[in-house]
Amino acid sequence: MRIKKRLDWFIMMNNIFLILVAAVCVLPMIHILAISLSSSAIAATGTVTFWPKEFSLTSYEFVAQRKAFWDSMLISLQRIALGGAINVLLATTIAYPLSKEKKDFSLRAFYAWAFFITMIFGAGLIPTYMLVKELGLIDSVWALILPGAVPVFSVIVLLNFFRQTPKELSESAFMDGAGHWRTLWSIYIPISMPAIATILLFSLVGHWNSWFDGLIYMNNPSNYPLQSYMQTVVVQKSFTTLTPEEAKVMAKISDKTLKSAQIFLGALPIICAYPFLQKYFVKGMVLGSVKG
Amino acid sequence: MIELNIKKLKRELPLNLMILPGFIFIILFSYVPMAGIIIAFQRFIPAKRLFGDQQWVGLKNFKYVMSLPNFDNILWNTFYIASLKVILGLVVPIVIALLLNEMKHVLLKRSIQTAIYLPHFLSWVVLGGIFIDILSPTNGLVNTLLNKLGLNSIFFLGDNKWFPYTMILTDTWKDFGYGTIIYLAALTGINPNLYEAAQMDGANRWKQTIHISLPGIQMVIVLLMVLSLGNLLNAGFDQIFNMYSPMVYESGDILDTFVYRIGLLDAQFGVATAVGLFKSVIALILVSTSYYFAYKFADYRIF
Numbered sequence: 001m002r003i004k005k006r007l008d009w010f011i012m013m014n015n016i017f018l019i020l021v022a023a024v025c026v027l028p029m030i031h032i033l034a035i036s037l038s039s040s041a042i043a044a045t046g047t048v049t050f051w052p053k054e055f056s057l058t059s060y061e062f063v064a065q066r067k068a069f070w071d072s073m074l075i076s077l078q079r080i081a082l083g084g085a086i087n088v089l090l091a092t093t094i095a096y097p098l099s100k101e102k103k104d105f106s107l108r109a110f111y112a113w114a115f116f117i118t119m120i121f122g123a124g125l126i127p128t129y130m131l132v133k134e135l136g137l138i139d140s141v142w143a144l145i146l147p148g149a150v151p152v153f154s155v156i157v158l159l160n161f162f163r164q165t166p167k168e169l170s171e172s173a174f175m176d177g178a179g180h181w182r183t184l185w186s187i188y189i190p191i192s193m194p195a196i197a198t199i200l201l202f203s204l205v206g207h208w209n210s211w212f213d214g215l216i217y218m219n220n221p222s223n224y225p226l227q228s229y230m231q232t233v234v235v236q237k238s239f240t241t242l243t244p245e246e247a248k249v250m251a252k253i254s255d256k257t258l259k260s261a262q263i264f265l266g267a268l269p270i271i272c273a274y275p276f277l278q279k280y281f282v283k284g285m286v287l288g289s290v291k292g
Numbered sequence: 293m294i295e296l297n298i299k300k301l302k303r304e305l306p307l308n309l310m311i312l313p314g315f316i317f318i319i320l321f322s323y324v325p326m327a328g329i330i331i332a333f334q335r336f337i338p339a340k341r342l343f344g345d346q347q348w349v350g351l352k353n354f355k356y357v358m359s360l361p362n363f364d365n366i367l368w369n370t371f372y373i374a375s376l377k378v379i380l381g382l383v384v385p386i387v388i389a390l391l392l393n394e395m396k397h398v399l400l401k402r403s404i405q406t407a408i409y410l411p412h413f414l415s416w417v418v419l420g421g422i423f424i425d426i427l428s429p430t431n432g433l434v435n436t437l438l439n440k441l442g443l444n445s446i447f448f449l450g451d452n453k454w455f456p457y458t459m460i461l462t463d464t465w466k467d468f469g470y471g472t473i474i475y476l477a478a479l480t481g482i483n484p485n486l487y488e489a490a491q492m493d494g495a496n497r498w499k500q501t502i503h504i505s506l507p508g509i510q511m512v513i514v515l516l517m518v519l520s521l522g523n524l525l526n527a528g529f530d531q532i533f534n535m536y537s538p539m540v541y542e543s544g545d546i547l548d549t550f551v552y553r554i555g556l557l558d559a560q561f562g563v564a565t566a567v568g569l570f571k572s573v574i575a576l577i578l579v580s581t582s583y584y585f586a587y588k589f590a591d592y593r594i595f
Binding site: 035134208227231259266267270 | 300304306307308310311313314315317318320321322323324325326327328329331338341342388391392394395396397400403404406407408409410411413414415417418419420421422423424425426430431432433436465469473497529530533534535548551552555556561564565568569571572575576579580583594595
């Protein structure tokens, strides 16, 4: 009886502790949302915690009118669409041949090493930057897509998935006279949809969250994707993208509420996609990182 | 024999064609930049182009970097911040996963998991913006709380005493949920009969953790520990770049931020490439060693 009571005590403390841990993870986001929805005067005093005070949408109205914000949003959308498609296409066409055994694909080891080496050795920032520059990609959306076109981690996830596909399926397809392309298209891809969804999400989130490449490869700030734009506005506090009229309005709104609104909007797509992310990431990650 | 080979080649041709576009991409965007490392041995002038007629200077760029008074400091910051991140990044997820595993309430357990993975998916631009706000010394959330408790405000992002630990803690905060998933998956794979048998023998919760749970996830722990060896020089460019300032260069400047500043801001391409190469070579040794051990001890294979 005494032991039982002590166990309940543990469970209670454990529950409280873990709820606190979870709260620490989400409260910063809630705080930012609360500030963005408060009036600028009260936000500046630092008394807003997790619920808006003097509810106001002024900051969001201001952001909604900012052309630079929407332009960069468009570039981000273009980037995730093109980047996601290219990443998935290349991951599939690399993973399929590599999933074959040596007797079916003589050069397998050569290619596997070629891709593996890129995982363990990188040329570093400057040579990559110079190459992108020499290729004339500066200020083009392709500078954000082509250097990372081959997602090696996704290749590994997909490769493991392909390997688990029963051999009988592809063998019977070959019996029927189908070639590799057809087998990939009509057998492997339909069966691997969960894995493909996983790597697509990997790549969409990666492209959405990238900011540094935009910062260095775009000379003209009007070509920034959203996260690079946010980096300059929120972190560097640079207002070079501000028009004179906007600067006037800015004087009336506190910097704090405006920043918070933009931070929240930048995170919003991820929060909306989060249920899917959670579902697929857990699967893909466990598959990719600890397959033993 | 030759006929057989031709047949084999013909059969394998589609596989070669299929992998070709990806192969061309890594040649162009991974291997050509590797060749571009020659910049480290040149007095590089961008107008004369990459692989152009540049002046060769031997090891001068490396000697210059080594002679910089703050280079040792940058190297130490990188290693110090990265290794503490690696240690916390291993320990915290194991502890949280073990505690979550004890939780009986399914819905609550799932809600907590949902909450702790969330920060992992947000960029350091977003999170940097948030932390700059809540750690602000004037009216940030954290300092307001500290003041209410009767403590003095701390300038987390502007004080060299605090900056590295702020980086380490906020990074652990962002990513521990991600590591927790793996350990939880391993914990659910443990045979429940083992716990029942232990309870029969009178083992308490602590004994069960020590003798069943931990040994049950031992392989995963070893594997992740070994793989994290490769991160000993990754102090986290994205994070530090978005939260540091000249005030905390002394304690927070790392190799990657240094390369960015001397390379792209000061346009000393040769020197920056030399520092980058220095880091890449050490990283190569660390990562290869970690993969080798992972392969040896956990039979871990990548391809």
